[in-house]
Amino acid sequence: MECNAVRVAGIGFRSGAAMASLQDALLRAIEASGGAPVQALATESAKSRAPVFRELAQAMGLPGLGVRTEDMAQMMTTTQSQRIIDTFGTGSLCEAAALVTSGPQAHLVAVRVVSGDGMATAAIADDVKENE
DSSP, X not given: OEEEEEEEEEEEEOTTOOHHHHHHHHHHHHHHTTXXXXXXXXXXXXXXXXXHHHHHHHHHTOXXXXXXXXXXXXXXXXXXXXXXXXXXXXXXXXXXXXXXHHOTTOEEEEEEEEOTTSSEEEEEEEEEEEEO
């Protein structure tokens, strides 16, 4: 039996975040998850249209996906931010985006990490699928 993981990095960021902030958060999350690569990036729908997010996805050669706020609000997240709860209805935007996008059996392999400048966050989820 072979296992394939659909590994997605959820990205959260403030409006003034630079590309370096998103990259820093993503690299910290990848390191925290054991170093395995991700197959996609995800964030909240409106944020997915931000030039900095699109630039990150393009630089990484990955799809940059937008997640509806309603779908993220259904996710139970490991970390909690009152500001994010009030705005998006979930405790962590990056954790919820990763979980929603990764698949129905998704689990976090890296909980929310924060970039060194505090402008971006990232988390990684995967949904292991077994192939016989």
